[in-house]
Amino acid sequence: xxxxxxxxxxxxxxxxxxxxxxxxxxxxxxxxxxxxxxxxxxxxxxxxxxxxxxxxxxxxxxxxxxxxxxxxxxxxxxxxxxxxxxxxxxxxxxxxxxxxxxxxxxxxxxxxxxxxxxxxxxxxxxxxxxxxxxxxxxxxxxxxxxx
Amino acid sequence: xxxxxxxxxxxxxxxxxxxxxxxxxxxxxxxxxxxxxxxxxxxxxxxxxxxxxxxxxxxxxxxxxxxxxxxxxxxxxxxxxxxxxxxxxxxxxxxxxxxxxxxxxxxxxxxxxxxxxxxxxxxxxxxxxxxxxxxxxxxxxxxxxxxxxxxxxxxxxxxxxxxxxxxxxxxxxxxxxxxxxxxxxxxxxxxxxxxxxxxxxxxxxxxxxxxxxxxxxxxxxxxxxxxxxxxxxxxxxxxxxxxxxxxxxxxxxxxxxxxxxxxxxxxxxxxxxxxxxxxxxxxxxxxxxxxxxxxxxxxxxxxxxxxxxx
Amino acid sequence: xxxxxxxxxxxxxxxxxxxxxxxxxxxxxxxxxxxxxxxxxxxxxxxxxxxxxxxxxxxxxxxxxxxxxxxxxxxxxxxxxxxxxxxxxxxxxxxxxxxxxxxxxxxxxxxxxxxxxxxxxxxxxxxxxxxxxxxxxxxxxxxxxxxxxxxxxx
Numbered sequence: 340x341x342x343x344x345x346x347x348x349x350x351x352x353x354x355x356x357x358x359x360x361x362x363x364x365x366x367x368x369x370x371x372x373x374x375x376x377x378x379x380x381x382x383x384x385x386x387x388x389x390x391x392x393x394x395x396x397x398x399x400x401x402x403x404x405x406x407x408x409x410x411x412x413x414x415x416x417x418x419x420x421x422x423x424x425x426x427x428x429x430x431x432x433x434x435x436x437x438x439x440x441x442x443x444x445x446x447x448x449x450x451x452x453x454x455x456x457x458x459x460x461x462x463x464x465x466x467x468x469x470x471x472x473x474x475x476x477x478x479x480x481x482x483x484x485x486x
Numbered sequence: 487x488x489x490x491x492x493x494x495x496x497x498x499x500x501x502x503x504x505x506x507x508x509x510x511x512x513x514x515x516x517x518x519x520x521x522x523x524x525x526x527x528x529x530x531x532x533x534x535x536x537x538x539x540x541x542x543x544x545x546x547x548x549x550x551x552x553x554x555x556x557x558x559x560x561x562x563x564x565x566x567x568x569x570x571x572x573x574x575x576x577x578x579x580x581x582x583x584x585x586x587x588x589x590x591x592x593x594x595x596x597x598x599x600x601x602x603x604x605x606x607x608x609x610x611x612x613x614x615x616x617x618x619x620x621x622x623x624x625x626x627x628x629x630x631x632x633x634x635x636x637x638x639x640x641x642x643x644x645x646x647x648x649x650x651x652x653x654x655x656x657x658x659x660x661x662x663x664x665x666x667x668x669x670x671x672x673x674x675x676x677x678x679x680x681x682x683x684x685x686x687x688x689x690x691x692x693x694x695x696x697x698x699x700x701x702x703x704x705x706x707x708x709x710x711x712x713x714x715x716x717x718x719x720x721x722x723x724x725x726x727x728x729x730x731x732x733x734x735x736x737x738x739x740x741x742x743x744x745x746x747x748x749x750x751x752x753x754x755x756x757x758x759x760x761x762x763x764x765x766x767x768x769x770x771x772x773x774x775x776x777x778x779x780x781x782x783x784x785x786x787x788x789x790x791x792x793x794x795x796x
Numbered sequence: 797x798x799x800x801x802x803x804x805x806x807x808x809x810x811x812x813x814x815x816x817x818x819x820x821x822x823x824x825x826x827x828x829x830x831x832x833x834x835x836x837x838x839x840x841x842x843x844x845x846x847x848x849x850x851x852x853x854x855x856x857x858x859x860x861x862x863x864x865x866x867x868x869x870x871x872x873x874x875x876x877x878x879x880x881x882x883x884x885x886x887x888x889x890x891x892x893x894x895x896x897x898x899x900x901x902x903x904x905x906x907x908x909x910x911x912x913x914x915x916x917x918x919x920x921x922x923x924x925x926x927x928x929x930x931x932x933x934x935x936x937x938x939x940x941x942x943x944x945x946x947x948x949x950x
Contacts, residue, residue, distance in 0.1 A: 355833075358837075359945065362841075363948075388855060391830075392859050395826060395833075395859075396826065396859065396863050397866065399825075399866075400818075400822045402819045402871075402879040403812070403814075403819060403879070404871075404879065405816050405879060406809060406811070406915060407712055407713075408711065408712055410815060411713035411714065411716070412713050412714025412716070414713075415716055426641060427644045427670065427675070427676055432572070432607060432610035432641055433610050433613060433642075434614060436544055437618055
């Protein structure tokens with residue numbers, strides 16, 4: 340709900356409350372339910388209804404397109420990570436984990452080379468080292484405060 | 487779990503995001519990752535996030551965090567849970583030091599399967615391991631066995647297609663993907679994949695090029711119909727139609743009614759080029775947002791350049 | 797048995813069930829909120845019997861009209877068909893049929909081509925105006941507010 344719609348709804352509710360209070364006082368004052376309400380209270384109520392309706396309509400949740408192509412297109416525009424059929428191409432159940440590790444090493448090297456020369460040197464040594472050392476190094480990157 | 491990156495948004499194929507996720511493992515798992523938490527509560531979503539984290543950690547070589555994830559999962563669901571067993575097998579494969587250790591994993595799987603023959607995650611691990619050990623024929627046999635027991639598993643059909651393709655068996659791969667499409671008829675990426683397979687098969691010397699090419703065009707068209715502005719679909723459509731036109735497989739009035747006439751192919755190619763140009767223009771405006779699909783974008787630009795220069 | 801037009805429409809242009817549910821939820825929550833509000837106003841105005849129900853229907857028409865306007869404006873002209881499947885469950889306006897060669901062909905109606913090739917769905921406007929529990933949950937909410945306020949105030 341946007342700020343504008345909240346404001347409009349709140350204003351309409353205040354009007355409605357005021358109208359309700361006026362109607363109540365009017366009834367108590369004249370002690371007669373058959374007597375018609377004054378016009379200003381009626382108008383105030385109707386205006387309040389219209390204003391609150393506008394506020395609620397404006398503040399309603401955004402609708403989602405129901406066409407498959409619109410929905411799928413939005414997913415692809417967001418990078419395709421939410422694609423429910425991504426699993427059919429990734430196939431986690433059939434993951435060859437040993438083939439997955441090497442490209443990440445290469446990627447880490449590329450990332451590091453942007454940071455600094457020292458890190459590159461470090462990365463070059465770990466790329467020749469074993470997986471475990473690389474794992475320890477990865478963890479170390481996150482916790483510089485503890486070292 | 488106060489993860490700064492939304493774990494659900496992680497694209498599995500994207501190495502950078504996997505790396506980022508794995509780097510947060512110590513923060514997500516807490517200060518004492520080796521000790522499994524005693525609580526057995528938690529939503530299903532939390533546990534699927536934990537599974538994702540486990541995979542990302544294994545992938546980046548962070549075995550210690552992966553072990554912690556696995557401990558939590560098996561603490562919650564019990565070590566006899568089929569999915570946990572599958573993950574456990576994955577962990578052992580990843581940490582296996584040599585070929586002998588992998589063979590031992592395989593024996594382990596076979597032992598489990600002799601006790602419970604339809605343990606699907608373990609069956610899948612076995613196929614993957616056989617493939618990893620360069621035994622594709624055994625892997626295919628095992629996969630067919632799995633599909634006999636469970637013919638509605640689209641993931642397995644796709645893996646079978648991939649295996650066949652790696653063995654150069656194009657028509658079998660196409661059949662497998664068509665089976666997968668029967669299960670998931672609206673999967674636009676599988677339509678595009680099938681289009682790509684058909685495109686590759688149509689370049690084989692002794693193939694029915696016009697029929698395969700035309701089918702490939704059809705599947706690319708369907709993937710575009712199912713997904714607005716699908717870059718991969720348009721890319722394939724342009725490639726497939728232009729090959730049909732160049733190789734003279736396009737007739738004004740084809741004898742086979744399923745083969746599209748030349749005029750339609752021309753129109754499709756023009757449409758594909760126009761839309762691809764629009765997509766490339768709209769996406770290169772903010773490069774940052776398209777970080778994960780940058781290579782696709784570069785390929786599309788090259789294709790467009792090739793057609794504008796020729 | 798030959799497939800019906802609705803089945804062919806769904807084949808060519810599938811719907812996303814999640815989005816349909818979400819939209820229906822948005823619509824019904826809007827209608828229940830406004831119905832309760834209309835009930836309060838009817839109580840304040842001390843409307844009785846048929847007048848009260850007439851007030852409810854007028855108010856609902858107003859809200860539906862506003863909602864439809866906002867929807868057309870937000871969807872840049874695609875109309876209700878972009879968000880609601882319509883009374884026939886997703887059947888599109890235009891012709892969908894299987895030809896002799898076994899190919900399914902779809903032709904959009906003229907009015908949708910003029911508006912930029914949007915898919916129009918048959919009877920989708922009816923979902924906006926009569927859907928969202930206008931005659932069931934929302935009506936009971938209205939009666940609750942109506943009698944409650946009427947009893948306290950007057």
